[in-house]
Amino acid sequence: MTRSELLHRLIAAHPPRQDSLLPILHSIQDELGWVPPEATEPLARALNLSRAEVHGVISFYPHLRSVQPGRHVLQLCRAEACQARGSAALEAHVRARLGIGFHETSADGVISLEPVYCLGNCACGPSLRVGDEIVGRVDASRFDALLVALQEDLA
Amino acid sequence: MTVRVFVPADSSALAVGAGEVALAIAAQAAARGSAIELVRNGSRGLSWLEPLVEVATPAGRVAYGPVTVADVPGLLDAGFLAGADHPLALGLTDEIPYLKKQERLTFARVGVTDPLSxxxxxxxxxxxxxxxxxxxxxxxxxxxxxxxxxxxxxxxxxxxxxxxxxxxxxxxxxxxxxxxxxxxxxxxxxxxxxxxxxxxxxxxxxxxxxxxxxxxxxxxxxxxxxxxxxxxxxxxxxxxxxxxxxxxxxxxxxxxxxxxxxxxxxxxxxxxxxxxxxxxxxxxxxxxxxxxxxxxxxxxxxxxxxxxxxxxxxxxxxxxxxxxxxRDYGMGRSRGTLPFQLAGNVLCGGLVEKAFGLTLDELLNDFGGGTASGRPIRAVQVGGPLGAYVPAQDFDLPLDYEAFAARGAMLGHGGLVVFDDTVDMGRMARFAMEFCAAESCGKCTPCRIGSTRGVEVIDRILAGEDHGTNLPLLEDLCTLMIDGSLCAMGGMTPYPVLSALKHFPADFGLADK
Missing domain, CATH: 3.40.50.11540 (NADH-ubiquinone oxidoreductase 51kDa subunit)
Structure with a gap:
């Protein structure tokens, strides 16, 4: 199936109403890992919206990506409860280890780093999320082990 | 006889290895010919003990934790399927003081039952x-x-x-x-x-x-x-x-x-x-x-x-x-119970459902056991990123909506983030504004623009630039955000900022008031 066919199939799976927009965008990102620019026009047409309205929604929600990410998206919690448990030091270690900052992808295309504000694991932080898994009590050595697993695609 | 074993499938438990522990218990019990029924329950809310594994015995459920994969063979050797003693044994779950002292009304079933049964x-x-x-x-x-x-x-x-x-x-x-x-x-x-x-x-x-x-x-x-x-x-x-x-x-x-x-x-x-x-x-x-x-x-x-x-x-x-x-639980106009959440740098973090009216000190020390780092508690942020930082001298406050409001703080959703004495409150104040700038919806100006200006003026204060101008400017900006924002995002971001400034002036390079 081409990407265009996939987009049309995902759009057609929902009722053609404005309130279907976010569920459709989620389904697109679940399939592709991001929301490619060519999704905007068919979405606007199907839901009877302007392309500006669709773009406005995509760009509003931090969860939705309009740039293709690396193979694994790693979200590091920056919120207060994780800060109280040493997340600032972890963040510095992660940046140095990956050689990238937030919203960037490692040169080998394996890891994209994103900030996240709370994963609801506030008594067991510092926390991060990879795909749909939450990892808690992360320190530098636990992160390094996780990184090796991700690079070898074991995680 | 089939023994019921409970290993939580709650995010916090999974985040510290409960999934692997469940697999290990199932595989090794089968290899030893022990019949078990593995129940993936929710979390009891004793987060520092996760993964918390429970075994049903005739006397009641017996808890073990925190359990790692490496502990599983030893637990089976010791006879934990019969509730036997082990260094990780915590006794009957219902008798663990942290749980026993709670008043679980809304959370009565959480961690007890199979969530999808x-x-x-x-x-x-x-x-x-x-x-x-x-x-x-x-x-x-x-x-x-x-x-x-x-x-x-x-x-x-x-x-x-x-x-x-x-x-x-x-x-x-x-x-x-x-x-x-x-x-x-x-x-x-x-x-x-x-x-x-x-x-x-x-x-x-x-x-x-x-x-x-x-x-x-x-x-x-x-x-x-x-x-x-x-x-x-x-x-x-x-x-x-x-x-x-x-x-x-x-x-x-x-x-x-x-x-x-x-x-x-x-x-x-x-x-x-x-x-x-x-x-x-x-x-x-x-x-x-x-x-x-x-x-x-x-x-x-x-x-x-x-x-x-x-x-x-x-x-x-x-x-x-x-x-x-x-209604018979609680105090004043705060009726019933609130599920408090102990988070951040706290020894015994987790969920504590209690009637309104216990003091902050009881919650932080009797339940929380102080900080995880073992250092003194310096500040607690109550009620999320828009909540005030409460200093140690206010830990006598009863957990009650009106009592908190009277001291310029709020209970919010019942979350408490504990910080030890290594925290830099100037940085936390800056973070409050930075968070507001990142998350503002952009509809109203005090929040959208005010938060960015707030980061800048706090940076100037922290750099020691012209306090005579910048301190009144920050206070003026906060007043504007409180009075002029459409919702609590811009309207309450000043609370953590102003409370940090009031209680911890030294962290802003100011002499103690």
Whole structure:
């Protein structure tokens, strides 16, 4: 199936109403890992919206990506409860280890780093999320082990 | 004889290895020929002991924790399937002081039952409230909620009964019940714990709300940062529908009610009720001006009950046990219980459901056991990123909405983030403004622009530049944000900033007042 066919199939799976927009965008990102620019026009047409309205929604929600990410998206919690448990030091270690900052992808295309504000694991932080898994009590050595697993695609 | 073994499938437990522990127990018990039934329960809320494994014995459930994969062979050798002693043994779960001292009303089943078993739910008192509600008129249900004294658990603490009465009295055939499960505050996880541990309780609460106000459709708006809760919630809705609890004929009553779950997009502002409604409708999550109130003109322009998840999940027990039962807990105008969440640098972090009125000190020290680092507690942020930093001299405060408000703080959703004496409060104040700048919806100027200017002026103060100009400027900016913002995002971001400045001036390069 081409990407265009996939987009049309995902759009057609929902009722053609404005309130279907976010569920459709989620389904697109679940399939592709991001929301490619060519999704905007068919979405606007199907839901009877302007392309500006669709773009406005995509760009509003931090969860939705309009740039293709690396193979694994790693979200590091920056919120207060994780800060109280040493997340600032972890963040510095992660940046140095990956050689990238937030919203960037490692040169080998394996890891994209994103900030996240709370994963609801506030008594067991510092926390991060990879795909749909939450990892808690992360320190530098636990992160390094996780990184090796991700690079070898074991995680 | 088959032994029941409980290993939580809660996010916090999974985050520290509960999935691997469950696999190891299943495989190694099978290899030894021991018959076990593995139940993936929710979390008991004793987060520092996760993964917390329990074994059912004739004397009751016995707990072990925190269990790692490496501990599993030793536990089996020691006979933990019979509840035998082991260095990780914690005794009978119900006798663990942290749990025993609690008053679990809303969280009575969380961690106890299989979250997706309707049989378990019913056997532990589930649907008793719904059955009572089905025998009452809408006005009588609303009266029970009003008399219970239940107030909104999302933070604003508005009386739930009054909100429901407004929707009941509003004209219109089409009305909605919306559950706010966009639990974005750092230091809070009670919504997630309930969703992952007892989702039918929320469904029952929403059914009762639907009967009370005459709504046939409910929406649950869950944040995208909770992937495990999303799966559990959707599975629970499906099972409730199959069992005839949701649909055209709820439990054969002839009344219709169905629920749809919607996933958010990582925007903190969507926890604000009108932004949440915009988001469900398929737009950017921008705050609406009030009035009109959502109770009059809410989702799709229709009268809407929008409540926090814990508010709705507290309704079943109120109907089942009566308004007076619930109202008898608590102090002053804060009735019932609040599930407090101990988070951050705290030794015994987790969920503590208690009646309002215990002091902050009791919660932090008697339950929390002080900091995890072993250093003194310097400050506690209560009520999320928009809540004030409370210094040690205020730990005598009783946990009560009005007592907190009187000292310029707020209880909010009941989350407490503990910091030890290494915290730099100047940096935390800066972070509050930085967070607001990142998460502002952009609708009103004081919040959108004020937060960025706030970061800049705090940077100047921290760099020691012209305090005579910059301090009054920061205070003036905070006043403007409090008075001029459309919602709590811009309107309350100054609370952590001003409280940090007031109680910890040395961290801003100022002499102690």
């Amino acid at each position: 309707l049989a378990d739910y019913t056997a532990h008192g589930g649907f008793a409230g719904l059955r009572v509600a089905l025998s009452l008129t809408p006005g009588e249900i609303v009266a029970a909620v009003t008399e219970s004294g239940l107030r909104g658990r999302g933070g604003a603490a508005f009386p739930a009964g009054i909100k429901w009465q407004t929707v009941l009295a509003a004209a219109g055939d089409e009305k909605y019940v919306v559950c706010n499960a966009d639990e974005g505050d750092s230091g809070t996880f009670s919504d997630r714990l309930l969703l992952e541990g007892d989702p039918f309780c929320l469904i029952e609460g929403m059914l009762i709300a639907g009967l009370a106000v005459g709504a046939r459709k409910g929406y649950i708006y869950l944040r995208s940062e909770y992937p495990h809760a999303w799966k559990t919630l959707n599975a629970a809705i499906l099972r409730a529908r199959e069992a005839g609890l949701l649909g055209d004929d709820v439990l054969g009553s002839g009344r219709a009610f169905d629920i749809e779950a919607r996933l958010g997009g990582g925007a903190y502002i969507c926890g604000e009720e009108t932004a949440l409604l915009e988001s469900i409708e398929g737009r950017r999550g921008q705050v609406r001006a009030k009035p009109p109130l959502p109770a009059i003109k809410g989702l799709f322009g229709k009268p809407t009950v929008i409540n926090n998840l814990i508010t709705l999940a507290s309704v079943p027990i109120i109907l089942a046990r009566g308004a007076a039962f619930y």
